[in-house]
Amino acid sequence: MNKPFYKRITFYRYISLTFFFFLIVINPILIYKYGITFIQGWYQSFAVGNFFIVSPLEGIESILTSKSIYLTAIIGMLFPIILASLLGRVFCSWVCPISFLSELTDKIIGIFSKKLKYQRNFITLPKYILWFALIAEIIFTLIIGYPLFVWWSPPALVGREIMLYVFYKIITIEIGIVLIILLLNLLTKRFFCRYLCPLGALLALFGKNRKLVIEYDSTKCINCKLCDQRCPLDIKPSIGNSEGIHCWNCFECKDACPTEALKITWGKDKVLEFKINKNISKNYN
Ligand code: SF4
Ligand code: SF4
Known part of the structure; x- marks a missing residue:
């Protein structure tokens, strides 16, 4: 392929993924060391000044389990829902820290095998499994009465673990979820994103009739x-x-x-x- 890398859209997507990843790295450092709190949170509940963004899945789960409608949560969910309705699941491909880490995994694999860098399909499942992942997530949430994805959301986990490390110098066992996702990525490219991510499924549904x-x-x-x-x-x-x-x-x-x-x-x-x-x-x- 002759096209210079900087002329490909992928180049700009890498810049975007890198920017959003470093935002959740830099932000706890700015808060902890310098008390700068203009930006707070990570990709679950994120605030820039007074502008709040709430991940739609965690927002819906919180509403279902608390049986209360929080206006702040509804307003916070609007931006990601509108974005997904217009552009599709772009949070996953342009923002999510799991995508950033998966791209890094691909680069490492690419050092050993160019073919495996682009396609790895050692385990494949029907694409509709993604919808079952979302249904199962909602059912479990209703059974246990707790917004499950607030605890295990992989994009949120990355930000939360970075924050915990910066503030308390600890890393929790939940980081294992991120490591399992990256290990699955070695067998099948974006295995978790393809088949198992309930947030990805929800955003895909919102983006079904995207522009x-x-x-x-x-x-x-x-x-x-x-x-x-x-x-x-x-x-x-x-x-x-x-x-x-x-x-x-x-x-x-x-x-x-x-x-x-x-x-x-x-x-x-x-x-x-x-x-x-x-x-x-x-x-x-
Ligand atoms: S097979 Fe795909 S890459 Fe090749 S010309 Fe058709 S659309 Fe383009
Ligand atoms: S997900 Fe596949 S089909 Fe969609 S833009 Fe990316 S490469 Fe193309």
Whole structure:
């Protein structure tokens, strides 16, 4: 692939993942050492000044278990819900610290095997398992009467463990959940994100009719399957599955496609073609 890395959307996604990861590293240090509290929390309940963001799954679970409607929680959930409704599951691919750590895992694997860096499918399950993960999460929450995901949410765990280390120099046993997710990632790329993350499932549901979609044009497809090789969720954009509910808009397939068969679209209008991809055909000739 001739396209310079900085011209690929993946480059900007890496910048985004790195920025959001370092935010949860730097933030407890700023609070602990300098008392700067402008930004607080991690990717579960996050505050920038007076602007609150609440993860929708934890918010829904809290409402279900407390049987009370908290206006602050509802308002805090609005931003991620609107974002997912318009852009899809982009929290997972552009923000989540588990994605950041998984990308690092891929880089390490890539040192040993280029093929395994892009695709690893040693354990595969039907894609609909993701919906069962969400249903099971809600059922267990109702049975135990406690918002379960508040305790075990992997993106939140990363932030909470960093905070605990900075403040108290301790790491808790729950970090094992993150390590298991990364170990599963060695067997199947994004195994947890593909099949088991209830938050990912909920965001995918919100984004079912999202505006931002990678549209597939079979008339321009040369059937090279480069997109399939790059898709971390094994979605098969080469048959149009990037338009479906499971796609998290990472644009890896778009970067890999040597033709204009995959277009970034807003609604039905193909108006959002990134400038950085304009010369893609030239780069492949
Ligand atoms: S179909 Fe494309 S944008 Fe969607 S998850 Fe796969 S590689 Fe990412
Ligand atoms: S990379 Fe592009 S041309 Fe190749 S199979 Fe996928 S959509 Fe078709």
